[in-house]
Amino acid sequence: MLPEQKAYIYAWVDAVSAAGFRAGIYCSGIPAKDDGNVVTAEDIRQSAAGRQIVYWAINDACPPAPGCTFPVNSPAHPPNPAQSGIPFAEVWQFAQSPRRKDVAARCFNYSRDGNCYPPGVSPAQQLHMDLNTATSPDPSLGRSH
8 A cells, every 4th residue: 555545544543543433444355466465454454553443354255255155044153254364354344246256256156147145035136245244243342432
């Protein structure tokens, strides 16, 4: 990321934290091949100077993502956000609708139209899903103090 982009993020994090809230960011957990395999979440964290930031990482590449699957109703539990490849992630977006062909090409459990639909809902209703998992039921936790 450019220094100006990081400065913006950190100024925002500082303002949110100063107001008594927990700051969180939604960022990529996928290595950027065009930028020397830099992972945005890691890049931000490495230069955050100890700031407390909640990371909501997106990595919808299969693997590590399970694709359009709903493990809540199966013996397997929802995947832990650390399985995203970002060990410090507190939230992981592991499926997007529509499936991103450039990233999630190896995910084979999306609907034929490339979207993710909830179980028991007809694709005709066009209720497209993005799927996330978190380390807690309320990762934002509202005010920090």
